[in-house]
Amino acid sequence: MSRSSSAARQPCRRRWAMPARRSSRRPRRVDPFLSSRSGAEPMHANDIKRLRSPRRAVLLATVLLALAPAGAGPACAALIGSAATPARTSASTTLRVCADPADLPFSSNQPNRPGIYVALARHLASQLGRPLSIVWAPTDQDEEMLHKTLLAGTCDMFIGVPAAAEFLDGKVILSHPILTAGYALVRPAGSGIDDDAALAHHAVAVQFASPPQDMLSRRQDVDAVTVMSPEEGMADLKGGQVQAALLWGPSAGYLNQAAGSGYSITPLQGRHMQWQVAIAFAPAARTLRARVDRALSDDPGFMQQQARQYGFPGSGSGIQQAAVMNEVQTLKVPAITKDTAPSQDLPKSETAQDQPGPAAAGDKGTREAAFTPAGGDPVAGHSMFNGNCAHCHGPDAVTGDGRVNLRLLQVRYGAGMDQMFYHTVTHGRIDKGMPNWSGVISDQQFKSILAWLHSVQAKA
Structure with a gap:
């Protein structure tokens, strides 16, 4: 696709219908998830990636991030072992965790840079007194991957799924939320672009098929530049083509850290901007889930330390486990209505x-x-x-x-x-x-x- 900044503004807005993951891979989409038991917003269909099938249920279903060994980005979802697979809870039994071999900052098969999911898997295995086995499973084709691994009983857990009881129609059980992740505002440190008003009259990179793109499409005063990945958005920032960017936060934070942390990154707040993440288990693995929840609550500092290590947005002041950070700025966009939109006629049906x-x-x-x-x-x-x-x-x-x-x-x-x-x-x-x-x-x-x-x- 040829990219160009809009000379005026985007004349159309993407429909709500799916989510998408934000990593170095092509964008993915997923079906919107129902609200989580903790009250977080449902995912935008492009942020978890077709876990069900609706359009990838996100094109890039964005793999939502969660922390732990398995997994991988916005679109991966998890199911631990099938219901027919007996739970493996013996202390001597290997703990099997599925993870993507090339999905930093979430997971990697690089020994010196394993990613936050693999680091969490190692930590949990140590806490439970069980040897660990990482089952590498690329998550480009999330739905197929889940059927071949978690649903087939290849894994005992999968880290990095939406913390929503309705996830995968209840075919899995979930841990308590372990992380909040989503999109973020990225800009040069000291730029003064710290709220929605400051975006006016600036060129702003925004990821394709994402909630922030929907948000900017309603703005008449922002020169939006569509990018297909956080890498592309960060490159545009570095090259001076844009003055700010709205990108998948975990990937942007990781890239920023690798480049010397020259940018300020603030999580976006609002509908479909942030989600809570959990670990998925097979329905029969209730004992294992309880032990994992206990291990997580016994050492909450581990999550904060890993978040800082991999540059997660907001981690500088400490990520609040299982809660959206309340100190981050909120970018509010006025809703377009019949009364506020200039010279607009009511729409007609397409019949x-x-x-x-x-x-x-x-x-x-x-x-x-x-x-x-x-x-x-x-x-x-x-x-x-x-x-x-x-x-x-x-x-x-x-x-x-x-x-x-x-x-x-x-x-x-x-x-x-x-x-x-x-x-x-x-x-x-x-x-x-x-x-x-x-x-x-x-x-x-x-x-x-x-x-x-x-x-x-x-x-x-």
């Missing part, structure tokens, strides 16, 4: 009978009926689309969500495609988070975007 027609009143209606891509520059339109519209419609208009797939406009609306496009971008759809962009993006720019969209339409 054929509700498509805009020549009945639209006044000069705007005349322009709408006659609007075509004639004279538009598809090359410029392509770049403009990726800079402004990829936030909800996907880079190059490629998305697995058919509801926002603009490559299907011709299939849906036929000869009315141009009119529907123009009506939507100039009227907005408030209920879907998309504002009215007339007066912000010119008709000529709309023509260029539409000209490019015509070049990528799917065949009926």
Whole structure:
């Protein structure tokens, strides 16, 4: 996908529907999780990665982090052994923990840099008096991995899953929450960009298909630059292309630490921004879970020490176990409503009978009926689309969500495609988070975007 900072603002907002993990890998998504027993927000579907299947239930289901040996990022979930597998609780029995071999800061097969999950696994094995065996399992394909390891009884536990009782439909039991993790604001130390107001009129890198991207898409005063990974966002910060970044916190913190800690990192607060993380066990492993919970409560300082070692956001002042840190700043974004959005018409449904027609009143209606891509520059339109519209419609208009797939406009609306496009971008759809962009993006720019969209339409 070609990246570009939006010259104005993002004319569309990604729909809520899945989560995503933020590490060096490609973004993942996952289904939103129900609220956790501790009251944390459900995960954004792009942050845990299709643990169920809805779209990866997150594209990158973001693997949410938790601490412990197993696991791996935002999208991995865990299930410890299947229900049919008897719990292994003997002190002499090896404690088997699944972990991703290349997912720092969470886990790694590097002896000198094992990651916070593996470090926790070693600590728990020592506390329980059991030898440890790490079962390496790449988490790129989370759902398949879980079936082949945890659900198949290969592991006794998996660290790094959402602390939600409804996780995986209750097929696993969970430890008490062990960590809170999520997205963070990253900026040069001393920059003065310390709250949401300070983001105004700055170029800000934001991860694709993430809750912060949804948040920024509602802002009219921020020059958002879409990035596909924390590494890319940190590189843009270093290169001066952006003045701040909204990234997956654990990865950004780890990268910052490795580069000399030249950036200030503050966890973002708000809906879908932070989650609590737990360890998953098979339903039959209640005794093991109780022992693990006891070991964790007996030594809470271990988690704080590991968080500091791997640069987790907020760990400088101590991470509060099983609780969202209350000292971090909150970035609040005013909600767009019918009363607060400028010149917005109420959205129409996408049904054929509700498509805009020549009945639209006044000069705007005349322009709408006659609007075509004639004279538009598809090359410029392509770049403009990726800079402004990829936030909800996907880079190059490629998305697995058919509801926002603009490559299907011709299939849906036929000869009315141009009119529907123009009506939507100039009227907005408030209920879907998309504002009215007339007066912000010119008709000529709309023509260029539409000209490019015509070049990528799917065949009926």
